[in-house]
Amino acid sequence: MALKVPGARRSAPANIIDALRLSREASPGLFWLVVVALPAAEGLISLALLAVFRGGADAFLRNQSAPGETVDRIIPWLAVAIALTLLVVLMGNSRHTVQELLLDRVRQFSARRMHRAVAMLELADFDDSQVHDRISRAEATADFKPRQVVRGITALIASGFQIVVFTAMLVFLQPLLLPMLALAAAPVLLISSKLAGEQFGFFHSVTPLERRRRYVGWLMTSRQPAAEVRAFGLMPHFAKRYDALTDERYTELRRMVHGQWRKLLAGQVSFGLVLTAAVALLGWFFASGRMDVPTLLTTVVALSRLVTAVGGLGGPIAELSEAGLFLGDQAAFYEQLKRADELERGQALPERLRELHVRDLSFRYPGAEREALSGVNMTIGAGQLVAFVGPNGSGKTTLAKILAFLYRPGAGTVTWNGQDIADLDRRALRDHVTAVFQDHMTYHFTVEENVSLGDVARADDHAAVAEAIDAAGAADMVARLPAGAATELGPEFGDGTSLSGGESQRLALARAIFRGRELVILDEPTSALDPVADHALLRDLRELLHGRTAIVISHRFSNVRHADQIYVLDGGRIVEQGSHESLMLARGLYAEMYSLQANAFAEEPA
Ligand SMILES: Nc1ncnc2c1ncn2[C@@H]1O[C@H](COP(=O)(O)OP(=O)(O)O)[C@@H](O)[C@H]1O
Ligand SMILES: [Mg+2]
Numbered sequence: 193m194a195l196k197v198p199g200a201r202r203s204a205p206a207n208i209i210d211a212l213r214l215s216r217e218a219s220p221g222l223f224w225l226v227v228v229a230l231p232a233a234e235g236l237i238s239l240a241l242l243a244v245f246r247g248g249a250d251a252f253l254r255n256q257s258a259p260g261e262t263v264d265r266i267i268p269w270l271a272v273a274i275a276l277t278l279l280v281v282l283m284g285n286s287r288h289t290v291q292e293l294l295l296d297r298v299r300q301f302s303a304r305r306m307h308r309a310v311a312m313l314e315l316a317d318f319d320d321s322q323v324h325d326r327i328s329r330a331e332a333t334a335d336f337k338p339r340q341v342v343r344g345i346t347a348l349i350a351s352g353f354q355i356v357v358f359t360a361m362l363v364f365l366q367p368l369l370l371p372m373l374a375l376a377a378a379p380v381l382l383i384s385s386k387l388a389g390e391q392f393g394f395f396h397s398v399t400p401l402e403r404r405r406r407y408v409g410w411l412m413t414s415r416q417p418a419a420e421v422r423a424f425g426l427m428p429h430f431a432k433r434y435d436a437l438t439d440e441r442y443t444e445l446r447r448m449v450h451g452q453w454r455k456l457l458a459g460q461v462s463f464g465l466v467l468t469a470a471v472a473l474l475g476w477f478f479a480s481g482r483m484d485v486p487t488l489l490t491t492v493v494a495l496s497r498l499v500t501a502v503g504g505l506g507g508p509i510a511e512l513s514e515a516g517l518f519l520g521d522q523a524a525f526y527e528q529l530k531r532a533d534e535l536e537r538g539q540a541l542p543e544r545l546r547e548l549h550v551r552d553l554s555f556r557y558p559g560a561e562r563e564a565l566s567g568v569n570m571t572i573g574a575g576q577l578v579a580f581v582g583p584n585g586s587g588k589t590t591l592a593k594i595l596a597f598l599y600r601p602g603a604g605t606v607t608w609n610g611q612d613i614a615d616l617d618r619r620a621l622r623d624h625v626t627a628v629f630q631d632h633m634t635y636h637f638t639v640e641e642n643v644s645l646g647d648v649a650r651a652d653d654h655a656a657v658a659e660a661i662d663a664a665g666a667a668d669m670v671a672r673l674p675a676g677a678a679t680e681l682g683p684e685f686g687d688g689t690s691l692s693g694g695e696s697q698r699l700a701l702a703r704a705i706f707r708g709r710e711l712v713i714l715d716e717p718t719s720a721l722d723p724v725a726d727h728a729l730l731r732d733l734r735e736l737l738h739g740r741t742a743i744v745i746s747h748r749f750s751n752v753r754h755a756d757q758i759y760v761l762d763g764g765r766i767v768e769q770g771s772h773e774s775l776m777l778a779r780g781l782y783a784e785m786y787s788l789q790a791n792a793f794a795e796e797p798a
Contacts, residue, residue, distance in 0.1 A: 204385030204509065207516025208348075211341045214519055215294060218301035222294040226342070227349050230290065234283045235353035237276055238497075242361070244273050245493065249486045291342055298338035302519070305526050306330040312529040315598040320558045325399045330525050332395075333518040341519070344512035347504060354501035361494045365487060366477070369470050369495060376466035377502045380459040384506040387452050388514035394448045395518075398441050405437040415684055459506075467499060539617040542624060545710050545741060546609045548572040548595065553604035555590055564590040565764045568604070572741060572757075574710075577734065579752035580745045581782065582761035588745045589630055591761070592715050595743060597621040626707035628717040630745075632700035634691060636682030639670055642699050643677075646707035660706035663736060665729060666698035693720040701729075705736070712742040719747070727751065749786045758782065 216223040248269035252262060310327060317323045362369050411417045412430050421427060474491060477483040483491070553568040565587045572578050580588040593599050594606065597618050606613045613621060626646065635642050643660055644651040661670055661677065673679040673689060682688040691699065697720040704712070718726040729736075730751035733744065746752050753772040760768040760775070760782045768780045775782040 204388065204513035204516075207388070207513040207520060208344075208509070209516070210520050210523070211512045211516040212345065214301065215298045215338075215341055215345060219294055219297035222290055222297060225290050226287070226294055226346055230283060230287045231346075231349040231353045234280065234287075234350065235357050237279050237283065238354060239357050241273065241276050241280075242490070242493065242497075244269055244276065246486060246490050248273065249489055253485065287346060291346055295338055295342045298341055299334065302338055302522065303334040306334045306522060309522075309526040309529050312533045314600070315593065316558055316600070321400065324403060326525055328399055328403050329396070329518070330522045333522045337515040337518045340511045340515040344508040344515060348508035348512060351501045351504040351508065354497060355505075358494045358498040358501065362491070362498065365491045365494060366474070366483075368473065369491075372466055372470045372473075373495075373498060373502060376463045376470075377505070379462050380503065380506050381509055383455050383459040384510040385513045387455065388510045388512075388517065390448055390452065391510075391514045392517040392521075394444065398444055401437060401441055405434060405441070408434045408437065463503070470495065536618060540611070540615060541620045542608050542611070542616050545574050545624060547574065547607075548711070548741070549607045549610070550595075551605050551607070553591075553594070553601050553606065555587075555594060555599060555602040557590075563602070563764055565594075565602075568764075568766055570757075570759060570766065570769070572743070574741050575739050576756045577737065577742045577744065577754070579755035579758045580743065580761060581747070581749060581752060581758060581785070582767075586761040587764040588761055589715055590764075592627075592713050592743060592745060593629075595711075596625050596627050596713050624709050625711045625713060626704045626709040627713040628697075628700050628704045628715065630715045630719070632697060634681060634696040634699065636685050636688060637680070638677065639673060639679050639681060639699065640677040642681065643702045643706050646703035646705075650706075657702075657706060660702045660708075661699075663705050664698050664702035665725060666695070666702050669695050669698060694722065694725070697721060710740055712737060712740050714742065714744045716745050716747065718751070749782075749789050753786075 212227075248266055251265040251269060254265070306327075309330060313323065313327075359370065408430050411421060412427065412434070421430065474483070474488065474495075478488050548571070550568055550570045553565060554563050555565040556563045568587075568591060570578075580591060582588055590599065594601055597613065600614075608616060608621065635645060637645075639661075640654070640657055641651070643657045644653075646660070650656060657677070658667075661667055670677055670679075680686055680688040681691060683690050697717065701714075701717055704714070704717075718729050721729065726748065727750070730744070730746065730748075733742070734754070744752055744755065752758060756771070757769060758772060758775060759766050760780070762781060768775055768778065768782050770778070776786065777783075
């Protein structure tokens with residue numbers, strides 16, 4: 193999948209609108225409360241407070257000769273001012289609460305979009321580091337950007353209302369001040385939106401670095417690598433590596449913020465200069481008798497509030513346009529995958545398997561130099577038991593994953609009952625397959641759930657789960673666990689238990705058995721089992737399969753000698769094929785490897 197770098201050159205307003213739209217979709221009710229209702233109330237209260245201030249000043253100045261009367265006149269104004277101030281506090285509190293709730297909704301919305309996007313990724317995409325960069329950015333966006341959006345919206349709206357209110361007042365008091373203020377504000381706002389683009393560009397460029405740093409952090413903090421990291425004394429080495437990656441990021445960051453500091457300073461200086469001129473103008477108005485004291489006081493207050501509000505726009509504009517860029521990036525990721533996904537919809541559904549046919553199949557992993565498979569041909573009839581054998585890296589797993597419809601063939605075709613799988617619905621195809629992969633999963637849930645995840649729709653069928661556990665030879669093991677099938681796995685959570693490699697493999701096998709589809713793929717399903725269990729399981733395989741079609745990969749040749757057809761792979765090609773007997777007679781690679789294994793056991797002293 194080719195992923196384009198999104199346009200960091202989109203305009204700030206477009207990004208801001210994106211951010212706003214996202215939060216409205218996340219929760220319309222909370223959004224309108226935050227964007228309209230609460231700020232409108234706050235704006236009106238501010239206006240009322242100013243009117244009260246002016247009324248109070250009038251009352252105070254009207255007759256200075258009788259101090260007692262002055263106090264009497266001022267008290268009602270003061271009482272109203274106190275009541276209004278309390279209301280402002282109440283509004284602030286409510287806004288804070290609603291903001292927290294909206295934040296959570298936006299976060300969930302963004303995370304959902306991210307999850308919908310990654311659900312559409314193909315397995316091969318996970319071999320592409322650019323896709324991982326993309327996922328990482330989408331994840332970070334879902335995690336951190338919502339706070340920025342919500343904080344930005346509230347600040348923007350609060351400032352916006354203040355600006356409307358105090359601009360209206362200044363139009364009335366002294367309109368000359370407005371163009372001056374606009375002149376002062378323009379550079380600050382322009383700079384703010386420019387900085388957002390830089391911030392995004394920075395994050396974009398350090399994503400690969402950041403992922404590597406997180407990986408090294410994971411090595412130091414997680415359970416899986418803990419044993420080896422300690423046994424080999426790797427902690428100081430990894431800590432140093434982590435530091436080096438952090439320093440690299442810091443160098444980049446420093447370069448960016450130095451530039452930003454200079455730009456911001458330039459904007460602020462010009463803002464200050466214009467403002468000084470405005471104050472001088474006011475002074476001149478007053479000195480030349482064009483303005484009385486109450487008007488002057490009110491104008492100064494209105495002007496200072498307006499200046500604060502306009503200055504306060506810089507932050508939210510930067511935050512929102514930055515968040516908008518991130519969200520736009522995330523949305524583009526989602527849209528791109530959705531388009532690819534839609535192309536697949538409406539494809540034919542596969543019928544019950546009669547024959548799986550592979551013709552001239554080649555496959556190369558993204559970015560790999562050589563082909564993992566080339567010129568592969570085979571026909572697997574329904575009900576057959578087929579084995580793939582061959583040395584490490586010969587392509588067995590790759591072929592198995594293509595036949596599980598996880599990788600698309602590079603060249604050549606795979607047909608299902610004669611129909612090219614490219615024309616069939618891939619998800620529906622996967623629904624015909626059950627598998628144990630070499631890198632099988634142990635989920636940190638209960639043992640029961642580890643099995644029932646094989647077919648979530650039948651998760652409540654406890655008897656079937658127990659049967660699958662039994663068929664996988666895991667019944668004794670499960671019975672020994674502290675809470676049987678209800679035992680939680682994974683010591684990282686609660687009092688989760690840990691299983692041995694062989695035990696988890698049996699559980700993976702039970703999961704595949706519980707799933708029970710018509711095409712069974714077993715990629716070294718017994719590699720972690722002890723030799724007795726390994727032999728017993730594969731000896732009884734036919735019984736376990738109940739006549740299903742199966743592909744088995746095993747390194748122990750004695751295990752697969754009863755297969756209907758054995759394919760010997762080497763270097764991505766099928767070098768031999770046939771039954772055990774015919775392959776032995778042919779005296780090729782298979783016969784050689786088989787004899788080698790047989791002799792190795794025979795030569796052991798008793
Ligand atoms: N995800 C991957 N990305 C790139 N190359 C891979 C990947 N998985 C396997 N390969 C390469 O493809 C070749 C075949 O691997 P695989 O099918 O796993 O072999 P086998 O299962 O026979 O041991 C090997 O050379 C291996 O290095
Ligand atoms: Mg393999």
